[in-house]
Amino acid sequence: MNGSGNVLLRVEDLKVHFPVTEGVLMRRRVGSVKAVDGVSFELRRGETFGLVGESGCGKSTTALAILRMLEPTAGRIVFDGEDISRIDQRGLRPLRRRMQMVFQDPFGSLNPRMRVREIVGEPLKVHGVAGSRRRFRERVAELLDLVGLLPAMADRYPHQFSGGQRQRIGIARALALEPDLLLCDEAVSALDVSIQAQVLNLLMDLQQQLGLTYLFIAHDLSVVRHISDRIGVMYLGRIVEVAERDELFEQPRHPYTEALLASVPTPDPVVEAARAHHLIAGEVPSVRNPPSGCRFHPRCPKVLGHCNRAEPLLEAVGPAQVACHLYADSPPAVAGTGQAGDLAL
Ligand code: SF4
Numbered sequence: 001m002n003g004s005g006n007v008l009l010r011v012e013d014l015k016v017h018f019p020v021t022e023g024v025l026m027r028r029r030v031g032s033v034k035a036v037d038g039v040s041f042e043l044r045r046g047e048t049f050g051l052v053g054e055s056g057c058g059k060s061t062t063a064l065a066i067l068r069m070l071e072p073t074a075g076r077i078v079f080d081g082e083d084i085s086r087i088d089q090r091g092l093r094p095l096r097r098r099m100q101m102v103f104q105d106p107f108g109s110l111n112p113r114m115r116v117r118e119i120v121g122e123p124l125k126v127h128g129v130a131g132s133r134r135r136f137r138e139r140v141a142e143l144l145d146l147v148g149l150l151p152a153m154a155d156r157y158p159h160q161f162s163g164g165q166r167q168r169i170g171i172a173r174a175l176a177l178e179p180d181l182l183l184c185d186e187a188v189s190a191l192d193v194s195i196q197a198q199v200l201n202l203l204m205d206l207q208q209q210l211g212l213t214y215l216f217i218a219h220d221l222s223v224v225r226h227i228s229d230r231i232g233v234m235y236l237g238r239i240v241e242v243a244e245r246d247e248l249f250e251q252p253r254h255p256y257t258e259a260l261l262a263s264v265p266t267p268d269p270v271v272e273a274a275r276a277h278h279l280i281a282g283e284v285p286s287v288r289n290p291p292s293g294c295r296f297h298p299r300c301p302k303v304l305g306h307c308n309r310a311e312p313l314l315e316a317v318g319p320a321q322v323a324c325h326l327y328a329d330s331p332p333a334v335a336g337t338g339q340a341g342d343l344a345l
Pocket of ligand 1: 254255256294295296297298300301302303304307312323324325326
């Protein structure tokens with residue numbers, strides 16, 4: 001969809017660690033949860049970059065750190081050429097207009113006591129760009145029309161809408177300040193499958209119409225496949241593979257990516273029976289105490305002898321980027337074993 005290489009957002013070696021404390025006053029630091037631990041990727045203008053992985057792998061934390069709703073522990077976030085990883089709240093204010101979030105839960109993220117007009121128009125007031133009463137009402141009507149809702153619906157309350165309509169209201173609100181970047185965090189996960197497709201198609205239409213760039217976070221691979229141009233796969237706070245959408249689905253390279261794809265159910269019972277033999281081993285380890293070396297090594301069916309000691313870096317492998325010793329120039333041929341269990345998507 002976009003081949004310009006024109007970068008809107010660059011995330012470099014981003015880390016978000018949370019202290020773990022103990023003691024009566026919880027002041028004694030005894031460790032840290034490394035929710036995001038060295039994540040790098042870039043978003044080209046006008047593209048959709050999908051971020052996938054199991055629950056708790058750090059996808060949402062990454063998005064919140066980009067928005068500076070969580071403070072990065074280390075690393076750089078460069079938005080439109082400006083390093084925003086350390087600027088203060090005042091400096092962030094104009095940037096917040098350009099980066100907006102669409103949340104998973106359209107029910108929880110809309111104030112039930114506010115009319116849709118106030119919900120959609122609230123960012124205009126917060127940023128002091130609401131204009132006259134008439135202009136405010138016109139702008140809200142434009143935004144509702146943009147997301148396929150009737151402007152007359154502005155007087156209703158959230159409970160008078162279906163789930164899909166409520167998510168459209170959330171999208172209208174996110175678009176109020178004409179952002180460049182939308183961070184969609186599980187934005188369709190709470191919706192029925194048929195409604196999911198409608199909202200995904202709306203997001204794709206809006207992208208074309210408004211030139212938006214999306215960071216699209218989801219655990220559902222079929223959803224990510226539908227909307228993404230490129231995809232990053234996260235595991236335990238790190239990105240293990242980045243590739244163009246079709247490349248990733250047709251030729252997954254990292255063993256974890258292979259496992260994720262193998263875990264997608266199919267309607268064919270014969271295929272499904274064969275697929276069960278390819279499910280991956282073990283529980284997701286704790287981010288508080290991640291495995292040494294490659295974090296995937298306790299579950300990896302292709303683990304090598306040194307995988308538990310050396311951490312693989314994300315490096316170019318063909319047209320993809322992969323963090324796996326299998327692709328090193330001279331990997332040692334020492335095989336290990338995993339444990340039994342299923343992926344918990
Ligand atoms: Fe498996 Fe080793 Fe590759 Fe990790 S580095 S994914 S353990 S082969």
